[in-house]
Amino acid sequence: MSPNYYAYFPSSGSIARFIGEMLSNGFNVVGFNWLSSPAATELETIVMNWLGKMLNLPKCFIFSSNFKGGGGVLLGTTCEAILCTLVTARDEKLSQIGKENIGKLAVYCSDQTHNVENGLVPCFLCATVGTTATNAIDPIKSLCNVAKEYDIWVHVDAAYAGSTCICP
Incomplete structure (x- = not known):
């Protein structure tokens, strides 16, 4: 890692993370489902x-034996998380409108999009809480209202400033 990296972002490394990664790699944990690694999956559920x-x-949003759904997964990077979310949103929308319409899907990441009039189908909205350059925050509530109108998936990228949501 470049020493210049620390000037922009704080290090994501910690002693606990290093030890956890070392143990995970040492045991060759393949933690993508309960069958392949029950312990890793149970820990992921708790976290x-x-x-x-x-x-x-x-x-x-909480894992529960009484409720089907909820929960989440731990991923290595923000890019991984957005990709998984986008693929899930795409598949959900295609189950509603048919796979033959994949070329009509539109993803919204700014207010500069006007594709519904052109016959495209909104399937994903990416909002941000804390951009890395200016720490700008999108108007989440109003964006969610629009997303609800079009029945589209909303992803809130809070990788940079989202931790403030749990600060006292």
């Missing part, structure tokens, strides 16, 4: 529930 509770998310 996701802790995070959901720290953020005061509704119970539908």
